Amino acid sequence: MKVNEYYRASSLEDAYRKLQEDPKNVILAGGLWIKKIGQSVNALIDLSTLGLNKISENEKEVVVGSLVTQREFENSKVINSLYGGAIAFATREVMGVNFRNIATIGGSIMGRYPFSDVISGLLPYDVELEFYPNQVMSLEDYLGYKGKLNSILVAIHIKKEKGNGFFKKVKTTALDFPIINFGVSKVNGKYTVVVGNRPAGSIRATKAMEYINNVANPSELDYKKAAEIAASELAFMDNKDASAEYRKELTKVYVKRGLMEVNK
Ligand SMILES: Cc1cc2nc3c(=O)[nH]c(=O)nc-3n(C[C@H](O)[C@H](O)[C@H](O)COP(=O)(O)OP(=O)(O)OC[C@H]3O[C@@H](n4cnc5c(N)ncnc54)[C@H](O)[C@@H]3O)c2cc1C
Incomplete structure (x- = not known):
């Protein structure tokens, strides 16, 4: 990996100005993915003095600074208090503690990694991303956004x-990338089903959701049917980790299980 310049930003405005200067200037968070892919970088823009490492809350929402580490996130009382702890649990499934002490929530989202446990853990909920300069976008819209958003x-x-x-990561060994992952929620009586690493990225299974959300008092058979719909509406592919067929079968099992779990 080659880096020409390390740049410590003095403000968000300063970081944004530097980011626009050269297409090879990048924001540095935990740096783990940047290092792994070994991309050639002109300037690494460090945001670490800008106070983006805090978690706060008000009556309506929890606000997580982009430089909060995965470890701080998964251990946060307020994150654990949300949705039966499912969001915190999803992040706890990434690699080991040493790794999560460095990897950040912001880096996990901005990369839009198709395998992301963090994203599959968040997508079942109402999550918005706040960018500089002045832009707010839902997580779902950001995942569907075509092209690179050159914002912070x-x-x-x-x-x-x-x-x-509910969150489930299916993996071969403890520290692996997922073969596939699942996030399911029931919020204000409405179900949301997310499947990630198919191996394409995390997506809501909208037809399965429409089906189950229109059944009054669903039974186990209805959950099974919704899981089958999810398995048939989404695209699955083969890769070195698993076949499309296997991923489809896992979807039938874990979507049903997730729908039943969120009712407990
Ligand atoms: C070996 C390895 C195994 C992994 N396994 C898993 C796994 O099993 N499950 C899983 O979910 N994840 C996994 N990950 C991904 C990991 O969890 C993090 O998501 C990833 O490392 C990025 O986080 P980071 O803080 O290191 O970001 P960085 O590497 O610093 O940045 C990643 C990208 O995001 C951009 N960026 C970062 N912050 C901002 C910001 N505030 N504004 C704009 N752009 C920004 C950077 O410019 C860069 O393009 C793995 C990563 C590695 C290296």
């Missing part, structure tokens, strides 16, 4: 609502 992620806003959540 300042914070993520997680809406506080009544509900329950």
